[in-house]
Amino acid sequence: MRRITLARRPKGMPVPDDFALETDPLPELGPGEVLVAVTYLSLDPYMRGRMDDAKSYAPSVGLGEVMTGQGVGRVVASRADGFAEGDMVTGITGWASHAVLPGDQLRKLDDRLPPTTALGVLGMPGFTAWTGLRKYGRPQKRETLVVGAATGPVGSLVGQLAKSAGLRTVAVAGGPEKCRLATETFGFDAAVDHRAHDDARSLRKALAEAAPDGVDIYWENVGGKLLEAVLPLMNTHGRIPVCGTIAWYGGVEDSADRLPATWRAVLVKRLSIDGFIIFDHWDDYPKFLQEMAPKVAAGEIAFLEDVAEGLENAPEAFIGLLQGRNRGKQIVAI
Ligand code: NDP
Numbered sequence: 001m002r003r004i005t006l007a008r009r010p011k012g013m014p015v016p017d018d019f020a021l022e023t024d025p026l027p028e029l030g031p032g033e034v035l036v037a038v039t040y041l042s043l044d045p046y047m048r049g050r051m052d053d054a055k056s057y058a059p060s061v062g063l064g065e066v067m068t069g070q071g072v073g074r075v076v077a078s079r080a081d082g083f084a085e086g087d088m089v090t091g092i093t094g095w096a097s098h099a100v101l102p103g104d105q106l107r108k109l110d111d112r113l114p115p116t117t118a119l120g121v122l123g124m125p126g127f128t129a130w131t132g133l134r135k136y137g138r139p140q141k142r143e144t145l146v147v148g149a150a151t152g153p154v155g156s157l158v159g160q161l162a163k164s165a166g167l168r169t170v171a172v173a174g175g176p177e178k179c180r181l182a183t184e185t186f187g188f189d190a191a192v193d194h195r196a197h198d199d200a201r202s203l204r205k206a207l208a209e210a211a212p213d214g215v216d217i218y219w220e221n222v223g224g225k226l227l228e229a230v231l232p233l234m235n236t237h238g239r240i241p242v243c244g245t246i247a248w249y250g251g252v253e254d255s256a257d258r259l260p261a262t263w264r265a266v267l268v269k270r271l272s273i274d275g276f277i278i279f280d281h282w283d284d285y286p287k288f289l290q291e292m293a294p295k296v297a298a299g300e301i302a303f304l305e306d307v308a309e310g311l312e313n314a315p316e317a318f319i320g321l322l323q324g325r326n327r328g329k330q331i332v333a334i
Contacts, residue, residue, distance in 0.1 A: 002022070002023050003021075004019050004022075005019070006062070007063070014322070019067070026100075029079050033101065036093060038098060039074060040072050040115060041070075041071045041093070047067065047069060048250070048322055050067075068094055069093070071094070087108055089106040089107060097334050116331050119329065121329070126153060126154075128278040129154050131281045131284060131288070132241045133219070136239060136241035136274040136276060140167075143168070144215050145167050145170065146207065148172040148173075148194070150186070151181045152221070156185075156186045163189075168190075168213070171183070171186070172192050174194060174195045179192070185302050192207055203229040215230055215234050215235060218239075220245065236270055239271070250322070309332075
């Protein structure tokens with residue numbers, strides 16, 4: 001089997017030499033275990049955090065260990081009840097061509113849907129959007145929502161769900177092509193290109209035009225310049241579900257202390273800010289699938305997948321994801 005391991009811990013943005021491609025013999029199958037040939041691997045921003053040694057809500061990847069990640073694949077051999085050769089399944093396979101996992105850590109896929117949807121729109125990112133918006137965004141008709149990384153799997157579903165709940169939706173995305181995708185494919189009412197604005201002040205001006213009634217929900221995917229631009233535009237009793245801060249995943253570059261101004265905005269505007277990690281909410285996953293899978297199957301929810309070819313290209317595709325080169329959910333075909 002081929003697998004990609006963590007060769008060294010990155011400083012800032014990862015580079016290809018932080019990863020190593022290794023080849024090992026396939027492991028023996030123990031009782032209760034299943035051998036899966038991975039067909040697609042999910043690449044997600046959280047993986048950058050796992051490459052560091054810092055303490056977080058999940059353990060880091062050890063040096064020389066296989067990079068963590070969810071995959072979908074076909075069962076090649078099974079010693080677990082309920083799984084047979086040929087079944088399509090998903091689980092934490094890691095960045096590898098094959099994985100041996102206990103049967104209770106695998107889920108069989110609904111064969112009426114493309115298997116890759118289990119990694120994006122109907123997987124962890126889609127579930128994050130669905131859960132976080134209901135629990136922490138608490139959308140109300142005619143409110144305005146702003147979300148960054150708006151054409152990715154989280155932002156694009158946040159936008160579509162908010163729109164169908166009767167909100168004005170404003171996308172923030174990198175470059176004119178992604179802004180067009182945001183309005184044309186994902187139905188956002190307006191899109192602002194963050195790359196066209198060098199500082200928070202100029203970005204704020206563009207956002208204020210796109211959100212003339214102020215911002216009621218700022219879905220935080222990004223941090224950095226965008227957070228600074230949006231905060232003054234927040235309406236009283238606004239909500240900020242803090243989902244991710246990708247602008248800071250390579251380290252914090254601007255060291256100016258924004259905390260006093262941030263906390264003052266929280267106080268004066270009586271904002272609710274909720275940090276959440278989707279792992280705490282898995283009990284609701286069946287409810288999410290029940291509601292959203294038929295909508296995806298019927299074409300009522302738009303989704304976009306960006307498929308890189310070959311496990312050996314996973315590091316480059318992952319670096320591209322952190323830099324915004326992905327168009328939609330980043331997946332690797334193994
Ligand atoms: P995406 O597929 O949207 O990929 C990341 C995108 O982030 C890039 O394409 C780029 O889009 C944008 N980006 C990168 N750097 C910057 C920057 N400096 N400023 C603005 N935008 C930037 O990712 P996901 O949809 O999978 O994830 C979105 C967010 O949600 C991430 O922060 C992730 O960590 C978080 N998340 C949190 C979870 C939780 O449990 N709390 C669960 C799942 C995801 P563009 O080119 O448009 O700028």
